[in-house]
Amino acid sequence: MTSLFDPIKLGDISLANRFVMAPLTRSRAVEGLKPGPLTVEYYRQRATAGLIIAEATQISPMGQGYINTPGIYSAEQVSAWREVTGAVHAAGGKIVLQLWHVGRISHTSFLPGGVAPVSSTNRAANAKTFTTEGYSDVSTPRALRDAELPALVEDYRKAARNAIDAGFDGVEVHAANTYLLEQFLRDSVNDRSGPYGGSIQNRARLLLEVMQAVTKEIGAARTGIRLSPMTTFNDTAVDSDPQALYNYVVEQIAPLGLAYLHVIEGETGGSRLPEGAPVKFDYAALRSRFPGAFIVNNGFDGAEGQAVLEAGKADAIAFGRPFIANPDLVRRVREAKPLNPLRADGLYGGGAEGYTDYPALTA
Template identity: 75%
Template sequence: MTSLFDPIRIGDIPLSNRIVMAPLTRNRATGGVPTPMMAEYYAQRASAGLIVAEASQISPMAQGYLDTPGIYSAEQVAAWRPITDAVHAAGGRIVIQLWHVGRISHSSLLPDGAAPVSSTNRIANTQTYTRDGFVPVSAPRALRDDELPAVVADYRHAARCAIEAGFDGVEVHAANTYLLEQFLRDSINDRSGPYGGSIPNRARLLLEVLRAVSDEIGAGRTGVRLSPLTTFGGSSPLDSNPQALYGYVVEQLAPLGLAYLHMIEGQTGGERHPADAPVFDYAALRRAFPGAWMVNNGFSRAEGIETVASGAADLVAYGRPFISNPDLVRRLREDAPFNTLRADKLYGGGAEGYIDYPFLPD
């Protein structure tokens, strides 16, 4: 019987166990540049089989929240390098999540006060985090078809920067109703032409991005994150037929040879089986995908162990438990109690509530 604590190889990346630290936005970069404190934060959590570093914007226009890091400039690459070195020195593996927020942004965060860009010009019903705190997002501008190759090129460039910064790979963020999912869902994507209308057209941008990233750094170092049933932050309704949409997406991803697929089940940060959500067959998608299958969303210790033992998933990602428990792998192994999360220290600030959570005593 396979254990949550057994090693596994995903694509080109060997892992010491199947416990993943999920990407967690903490808003502790400065001007888009990672800070030295982040090296200690990630190194403390290097016992995870894999760390997926926090979502990081692929370009200046991709940013949606204050003090999130980027992965597109030489300065950012240089600042990430001590972080990846610290994780590797502690025996860990780390990939970075490539992020374009699309319309989930505010003009104050973008170059020259530009409007956010998306598949649509309809504003999202949600907020974002700025110097003035949480404020409603700005109205977006619909990208022209002839602008999309540059977006794909930004993902390619960010993936190359990630490897130069010492990451073991990348995870393309196509979940939580950010840019790539804004193209996927017919509830958001109201365009015509080659990137709108039919499922293959709406999936075109995501598939172009993943092919470009895989070509640049290798499919064995590339993962992708999906969230078929989330309406994260109240920013959008679901697609009219999520099973058909995500079934097609996974069918098209299968031949690419990706290292893993990171599936958020249910509502991000909420119910894994929402009562008002349509019935969704995650197992059918898992059967269609030949790479490693990672699940996420509020899994307990017992659920994580059973999910891997049953073969329903190869890896289980834990989010908030890793914030307050840098030694979460040991706590899961020993069934030890968790530290209390300080919710008021999640976003922004300094070391408090970031690198000062205690480890279990030896």
């Protein structure tokens, strides 16, 4: 019987257990959009997770959409992330970096020269982001030209190489939560014509080019991907035929030999369909199409995660907010100890409060 505490190998990455710390935006990058000393300590505290997926990290200056989120495109950022990975490895953990471009979920104040965000479309999202002026409507994007997309793919390739140079065990390509790559995937957003619009095959083209470039650069066995077929995060409608779209995507990436596929089940943020509810998406169909490790995420507690593993529905479980409040989540679940409650303070931005000051078990 598979247990959360059993070791597993994801491609070339050997894990001590099947607890995965999900990527969690915390908005604490310091000057130069680098991780600072508090971030080093934050991840070090959580190194007993089998795998840490570090917070979404922009691949270029154009990829930023929220205040104080880190990057992986400058030499200074690479050096700062090396402090994080060194601390995690010294504590016995494994850590990969999530590669991020927000696309239209951005604001001109974040972008070089105050330019417009870029996307598959020139239609603005009905969404907000937090800027130095407080919550603001995201800015109207411009549609990327087909001729610009090879440079975007190159940004992903360089970011993957930078992540490995920074000491990460691998990368996760962020193709979820309605950010740039999913803005190309979904026909609810992608209104283009030409080779990157229209059919499922065309809308998936950019993501597949990114995956090919990243795996060629650092190896498929150090590369994962995150998908969210049914989320409406950032007020974005699902695709008109999500099952066909995501089945196709998984069928196309399967031959690459990726380390893992990480899937958000239901809405981003923990809302899953209850037992007996009408089935809106067949996640098992994705698992059946993917030969590598299958990680599921969305509001699981330890008992639910264990049940999913025992039922053979996944190979590992990603936990998000429980890891924020419980740096020793693995031990607490193993010993059936109560969890620290999540506090509202310090979720996004600030100092140690709500970040590195959650207590671990002492006895």
